Amino acid sequence: MIPHVLPTYNRANLAFERGEGSWAIATDGTRYLDLGAGIAVNSLGHANPELVATLTEQAGKIWHVSNLYNIPEQERLADLLIEHTFADTAFITNSGTEAAELAIKMVRKFWSESGDSDRFEILTFEGAFHGRSTGAIAAAGSEKMVKGFGPLMPGFRQLPWGEMEALKAAISDRTAAVMVEPLQGEGGIRPLSDADLRLIRELCDQTGALLVLDEVQCGMGRTGKLFAHEYAGITPDIMMVAKGIGGGFPLGAVLATEAAASGMVAGTHGSTYGGNPLACAVGAKVMEIIAAPEFLAEVNRKAGLLRQKLEGLVAAHPDVFEGIRGQGLMLGLKCIVSPADLVKAGYAEHILTVPAADSTLRLLPPLNISDEDIAEAVARLDRAASRLDA
Numbered sequence: 001m002i003p004h005v006l007p008t009y010n011r012a013n014l015a016f017e018r019g020e021g022s023w024a025i026a027t028d029g030t031r032y033l034d035l036g037a038g039i040a041v042n043s044l045g046h047a048n049p050e051l052v053a054t055l056t057e058q059a060g061k062i063w064h065v066s067n068l069y070n071i072p073e074q075e076r077l078a079d080l081l082i083e084h085t086f087a088d089t090a091f092i093t094n095s096g097t098e099a100a101e102l103a104i105k106m107v108r109k110f111w112s113e114s115g116d117s118d119r120f121e122i123l124t125f126e127g128a129f130h131g132r133s134t135g136a137i138a139a140a141g142s143e144k145m146v147k148g149f150g151p152l153m154p155g156f157r158q159l160p161w162g163e164m165e166a167l168k169a170a171i172s173d174r175t176a177a178v179m180v181e182p183l184q185g186e187g188g189i190r191p192l193s194d195a196d197l198r199l200i201r202e203l204c205d206q207t208g209a210l211l212v213l214d215e216v217q218c219g220m221g222r223t224g225k226l227f228a229h230e231y232a233g234i235t236p237d238i239m240m241v242a243k244g245i246g247g248g249f250p251l252g253a254v255l256a257t258e259a260a261a262s263g264m265v266a267g268t269h270g271s272t273y274g275g276n277p278l279a280c281a282v283g284a285k286v287m288e289i290i291a292a293p294e295f296l297a298e299v300n301r302k303a304g305l306l307r308q309k310l311e312g313l314v315a316a317h318p319d320v321f322e323g324i325r326g327q328g329l330m331l332g333l334k335c336i337v338s339p340a341d342l343v344k345a346g347y348a349e350h351i352l353t354v355p356a357a358d359s360t361l362r363l364l365p366p367l368n369i370s371d372e373d374i375a376e377a378v379a380r381l382d383r384a385a386s387r388l389d390a
């Protein structure tokens, strides 16, 4: 018999009833050190007192208001996003997938309003993940995601990851946009170099193609800058944000320049829930905290500490790990063993981690994890790896 919950996930037999900072407490009372943070979502840890206060205060005022009306909390969140980024305008969504959908629509509308509706091809990259809607799976195009869901939405071409020669050959003045994660998450914590990101920007400028960055996983302070593209000193035309921006409340956004968004006039897009007061009040608080330079400086300090300890871990288990990659608190341990086995060994040591493609174990702790919890996490990872030592 099919389970009451549609069985689309391979779940571990664990359930959590509470959280405190970087700890998730299971229904049997066991405390797990959470180095997955709901896959980069619980950016400020579980039950963060400031977020709980903001959420409960807003919950006592008003939860939902239709976008038929002005929503001050939505405007406040948009103001903060604009103040701290390249963008001139923002649309608030409930998830990363919805942000991807709007980004794709925005690109198409831009070219159709420019009188060139045949200019719709978006170049994407192998190993990408942009969500699970029909548009987002067509964009990423991986066999695993699209199998059985055809016919796929046309208008996407996947290029080999990080191969700039392939991009140079593919991009032209018929390309509508390039859509890319500056640091791939699901694809295995695979970074684009700053030089490659700058080259992509240059190629877009030369051809007129829009640059769409997917910072759903790598954004919101995760890499030690508010957004990962800042390292390369470039700005996109459109950017997708989600995950960490809600600190655990479902929230996302599309940010865009005035020019890129120029086609998105009244009636062209909408959402019942997107931008509701409850989500936006939390999102604005998260933005206030994470965008502060002192907070980001701390993320970088903690990232340095974690990375230094992980180097010791990798050296101590040469049959388990091959190396470390990623930036800030978005780190991947490239594995020789199966990352899924390591995740399981982690459960036995009461630490939560996340597997990714390309034989990678992902570490995505809350951005405010304490130094003690970093040391404890690496001790637990060490014991987990010892279970798998040859």
Ligand SMILES: Cc1ncc(COP(=O)(O)O)c(C=O)c1O
Pocket (backbone or CB within 6 Å): 039, 094, 095, 096, 097, 098, 100, 129, 130, 131, 132, 181, 185, 186, 214, 215, 216, 217, 218, 242, 243
């Ligand atoms: C880079 C990236 N884009 C988009 C998404 C989709 O976001 P969501 O699951 O919130 O729809 C994800 C989710 O993992 C992601 O990592």
